[in-house]
Amino acid sequence: MIENDRVHYLDNLRALALLAGVLFHAALAYSPLMHNFWLTADRDKSVWVDVAAWFLHLFRMPLFFAIAGFFAARLVNQRGVGGMLNNRMARVLLPLVLFWPLVTAAIGWLAKRAASTVRNAPPLLELLRQNDLPSLPLSLAHLWFLGYLLLFYLLIWIAATAEWRVAASWTLAATPARLLGLAPLLLAPALASVSAPTPAPEGPLPQLWAVVFYGVFFFFGYALHWRPLLLSQFRPLSAALGIASLAAHTAFLWLLKVQSRHTGAHLLEAVLQAYVSVWMTVWCLQAGQAWLNARLGWLRYLSDGSYWTYLVHLPVVFAIQFQLLDWDAGWPIKWAISVLVTLTACLASYHFAVRGTALGRVLNGRPGRREGMAVTSQGRRS
């Protein structure tokens, strides 16, 4: 049914998840929680940014990994594990190798320039200015997700080679109730081992908690490919899931505000985050299947450009927000400007400089059949 055609709702959801990343990263400058750790942290900040941004943060990457898992399964199904790996080398490893140095260099350069020009320097920039640090610590920045994707693709190869069918059968045997009720509890220890809200695992080495946490979503998506009817079983729960997630997130934020480094409270935070992640990911998937399962013109285009946009957006956001630091305006205006300018710049550059070029082919597959970043159908000719 979906073998030879695009899975529209996942294409659309993936585009939205990646674009949500732009909104999220642009919002961090106005987050009180991140004020001390963010290069472009602004003087004007609001607790409402924390409320919204960290809610989004809890499920945008899980959702993305679930979708990536689904498309990995689709590739394995169409071309075998070797074919999947070959395809992923071109679509994931190559962009990582190409963009990581560029992004790192760009951010480093921007930060250095800002350190000498900006008057209202945020704490992190001030630190850079004072200590004259040689460079920022080695980090994959926002491209860490590519590293983890590669790791998960490798795990698929390992599992297929070693013929570990047990894990697959467990996933396939999961019922909706177990998935929503028990799976989050399994994820909680991973989240409990890091600070809340969860940091980006951007270091050069894989972080165990992130491997487990995002890996579970990835393999959930992988299993979803073989259980196409699973999502519709969640539909009756749609409203309940949304409300429960919001409630859990509120509880989480309240705990975060009142807790005093208490281990029990930290554990509870982890549990709450895990529930919100799983529930909202499932909610998004079923909502996408219900409402976005069609070829929507504007989203279609966004979906094509979303990979490129996501890869390059962070330096652009930084470049804009460094300029905005010394401007006296409210955070909503600054945020809106940084988002709009970033999206415009990224999509325009995509349209004029990437779409028809070799780079566009690397990111989106062969011309004429742009399939977003995770899917191609080279095997099919029409």
Added chain:
Amino acid sequence: MYGQIVEQVTAKILAGDWLPGQAIPSIRQLAAGSKVSVITVKRAYLELERAGIIVTRPGKGSIVAESSDLPRQLALKDFHAGLSAMLEAADRLQMDPASVFQEVEKELLSHRGAGLAAEERGKTA
């Protein structure tokens, strides 16, 4: 072992499976089909050809001989084979021709009945 092939082919012809003039399998086909070496089949075909049961034309394979009285020929061949076996045994017993005839006559008499034998003898006399 080639004897088996000879019998097999003769039986097919006698049963009418292979008709006079019809091509029979090539040596290699028959060898592969009956899991017997080529050389064995070759020898069997030689034997069959010598007996006039099949005809081999160089380069064209073998056919069943066109003679109208093939069954009779085959029977005759059997007869001659028996005859030569008998003579071989007679040699071993060091019988002289006269006693060989005697034995044959005796056997004929008991086999076909006395009257018939007498009639035969009258004709030849």
Added chain:
Amino acid sequence: MTFAGHDLQMIRLLVVKDWQVYQKQLAGYLAGLLLALSLIGTGRTWSFNAGGLLLLVLLVSTGFFAIGHIVVNERKESTLPFVMSLPVTALDVFIAKLIAGLLIYLVPFLVVLSTTILLVLATSLPDGLLVYAMLVYFFMFLSYCVALCVAIAVESEGWNIFIQMALMTMLSPFMIWAGSLQSIATNVRTNHIVWSPEVLSVFGGEVLVTALALAVTCWFHTRKASVLQSS
């Protein structure tokens, strides 16, 4: 496609074959290596140490089992006649074995090596550790090469185990000795990466021994008259 009388395509095929025969085990080792890396990445002292230890143990054992699997087993399990029935010369098979053996080891080895470099340079560990770590890693690589060569030349399980054990027991004396080298001892706890003549000559020695082992095995193999002598 031939080069100097060797059928490169066949050699490639034999290497791929060995890779596939060993693939299942290799997948297990890779999974273990990923776990070890994740443990190290977690950054706590206990997990850092556990991950580091796991990394080294996996590296040593993957080498040990790679040799057992692709060299010793080929004779023990009587798959050599099958390989030799393919259109190859004994020398092609030998070259393929050498390449496959190195390749199968180099995959986990390079993972571990690059991780170590990354760790030393990117974390608070003293950068001077890099020189020492490289010396030790190349000693492990040398040990593997020698063991591989011996296994290919002798093809006996007993000798293989003996040589590998002997080389393994030499690792810690080597680590102590290398640690006592003047330029290592003075720089290992600092952020200076110093390639002194002393260190470079040890490196040179390591490279020389590796090359010698490979050369002797090659020489030995070209003189071998029969592949399946023992029946």
Added chain:
Amino acid sequence: MTTAITLAGVRKEYGGFALQDIDLELPAGQVMGLVGVNGAGKSTIFRILMGLIKPDGGQVEVCGYRMPQGQVAAKREIGYASDDMRLYKGKSLRWHMDLVRSVYLDWNEPYAAQLLKRFDLRADQAMGGLSHGQRVKALLLLSLARHPKLLLLDEPTTGLDPVARGEVLEAIAEVLGDENRSVLFSSHNTRDVEQISDYIAFLHRGRLVAVKDKESFLESWRRILCQGEWRDEIAAVPEMVSVRRNGSVIELKVRSFHPGLTARLQQLGLAISAVDRMDLEDIFVTSIAAGERQ
């Protein structure tokens, strides 16, 4: 006529074993059975033919290629399976088929599928779980499916049950249909050799005792049953290989039989009661026993 195999004056010595002065020729399109007891040197001959062992002397030519120099080209034309050959335990037959297919251009997949079915093998089963018979059939499948010009089969039917033996012989016999393809196979089951081979080579203690086309080989041996007084001249008849006496009944086994021989025996005062052809098994045992006595 071209020859598939030519061995001329081949010698090989190792351990306590010596292969001596092997002269052997297998014309193309023929099937040759190599007969001999265990340790006679059959496997050594196969290995020399495959270029796996370099002989101490003599010349070896297989499919027109000098061995062992031409072994790569020769092995492209040879399908070789031996009793001591094993496949990779952890891998499936399909994997092995793909491996062989990637080496030889003339791999015939439909024929391979047909052989799979006939041999009752499953392609996705790991080799480790196969019985001896299945393993032999798998090896044979890998050789046969690429239509090699020359099949070298070292003990292909050893240890097989009668059904599997039948299947294997049938598959080998299919090769007989093609006049360009030759087979050399060894067996200590003389019945298999007698059934499908055109030529018989008799190997004993590293020496070729006889090489002949099967029909004249079988034709040349006779078992003669007679009665009479024993005289030492009987044993001195040059064709005599074996003599057994039981009272006045004397059983003689002779080679190079000719009609004149019976007359000669009669001259020696023997009354002949039967002259029978012998089967290969009988010839085999008789000549080995005779060889031991010398």
